[in-house]
Amino acid sequence: MTETPDTANPPDRIGIVGLGKMGRPVGRHLRAAGYSVTGFDPSPEAAALAREAGIDTLECTAALAAVSDLVLVLVGFDDEVEASVFGPCGVIEGAHPGTTVAIGSTISPSYARSLASRLADGGMIPLDVPSARGEKAVEEGTILLLGAGDKDTFDRWRPAFETFCADILHLGDFGAGQIAKLANNMILWASMAANDEALRLAEALGADKEAVRDALSISSARNWALTTRAEEKPIPWAEKDIRLALSEADDLQFPLHVAAAAGEAMKAFKARHQIPTPKPTRGKCR
Template identity: 50%
Template sequence: MREIETVGLVGLGKMGGPMARHIAGRGYAVLGTDAAPARTAEARGAGLRTVESCAALAAESDLVLVAVGFDSEVEQAVLGADGLLAGAREGTIIAIASTVAPRTMTRLLRQAGDAPVHFLDCPLTRGEQAAIDGRMLTMVGGDEAVFQACRPVMESYADSIFHLGALGAGQVGKMVNNLILWACMSANREGLMLGRALGVEPETLRDALLASSAQNWCMETRADEHPTPWAEKDMMIVLAEADRLRLPLPLCGVVKEVIKQLKIERGYPTPAAAGD
C-alpha cells in the first residue's frame, strides 16, 4: 500500500471544508471538488486547489474522502461517468465520510467490481463546530491495514477514532448513534415543553436536568435549538435497515415522526429516500 501524500475531498461544505483545512495543516497536499459553484469558489478563495470532476480528483489522490449529503450523491461521486472509479489509480483509497445506509457500502463494493481500489466507511459525528475545531468522532469500517494507513489523516480532523470492523461497520455505528441521539433530542424537547406548560421555565429546568440523571449530550449542546437538516434522513436509514431485518424498533418510528414535525416547523425540505 502506497504512502498517503495527496488527499482529495469530494464535498466542501460544513464537514468537507474544515476537513480540508485540517488535513492541509498536517502537511498533506489537498485538493477538492464540489457540485456547488459557491462552495468551490469559497474553497479556492481560502487557498484550496480545486478540480472540475471526481475523476480528475481521484487521478491525483492517494486517499479520497467523500463528504456529501445523500446515498445517491455518494454513488454518483464514486460510480458516475466522471466519478472516482473513472480516474482512480491502483491502490487509491476511497473513504466514505458521508452518512449512508450500510447496504450502500455493500453496493459500492459490488459495483466497483475488479477496480484496484480500497474502500473504507468513516462517518462523522459531533457536528459543525467539532468539524471547525478538528474534534470530530469517526467510526470506521473496512480492512485494518487500510484503516491504519488512513489514521494519520483522520487524526487531523477527529480526536476520537474507532475501527468497528468490516466495511459497513462504521455506518452501523453511526446509525445506532443517530437513533440514540435523536431519541434523546426528542425526549428533551418534549420534557422541556411539559415543564413550561406546568409553569417551570425551560432554562431553569435545563440547569437542573444537566445535573440530574437525565443529563445527556443533546441537553448539554442544546441540540433541540440547532438546525436538524439531516435528522429525518438519519432516521429513515435506521427504519429501512430495521424493516429489512424484520426487527421491531417502535421507538425509532416515533422519533422519526417527531423529527419530521420539527423539520416541517423549521421549513426544511423533504429528504431523499434512505439508501437511494
C-alpha cells in the first residue's frame, strides 16, 4: 500500500465514475491514503452507500471532472463508458486540459483504440487500467492492475493505484490493458466451465464432488477458479466478456473454438443457478 500523500501540499483530486462493487471500495482505499475523492453514480442507492463510506458525490460526471485531476471510469459496458465520458453532462464537458481519464471498465480493444484518440483530441490524457482477481481482492486492495497508456502519466498516478492494487503492470500503449483483460477473461470462463463440467461428471459417476475438488486443487488441473470456488461468487459478466472476445475475433477472422464453447457452458451454468445477467443502466445526470 502507498504512503499518505504529503499533507503540506493539496491532495491529488480523484473522481470515480461508477460507485458499485468496484468503485466504492477503490474510493475507500484512496480516501484512507489521504486522496481527495469525489464520485458519481446514476443509482441513488449506490451513491448513498458511497457517501456512507466517506466518498463525496456529485450530480453528474461533468461536475466530477471539473474538480478532479484523475477521473477513474469504473462502469460496466462500452455504452456506459461512452455516455459517462462523451454524453450530456459527460466527463469531456467538465475536464480541464491535461485531466487524466483512466478507463477501468472492461471494454472491447476496438472501442478502446477509438476512445483513446477522442480523449486525446479533447485535451485529456487517457490511461487503460482494467483489473483482475475479483471482488474480494478489490475489497482487500489486492487486485492486479493491467495498465497501459502514456508511461510518464501512468507512473505519476502509480502511488494512487498502489492504494488498491497488490500488483501493477504497464503493458504498452493504450488498449494493451484491455487486450490482456480480454485474454484473462477468456481463460477464466473457460476454466470455470471446465471445472463445473468435470465436477458434475465426477458426482454423477458416484464420487464425492468435494473430495475430487480437493484432489484437483493440488493436481495438474489446479486453476484460480477452482481453488477460489469462483462459481460460488457472483459471475454476472461471463456472457459479456465472451461476446467481446468473439466480436474481436470475428473482425480478424480468427477462430475461437474454446471461447465459443465456454460461452454456451456459462449460459447453461447461469440458467441452472438462476444468475441474472446485468444490463447497461444508461444512467443520466440528474
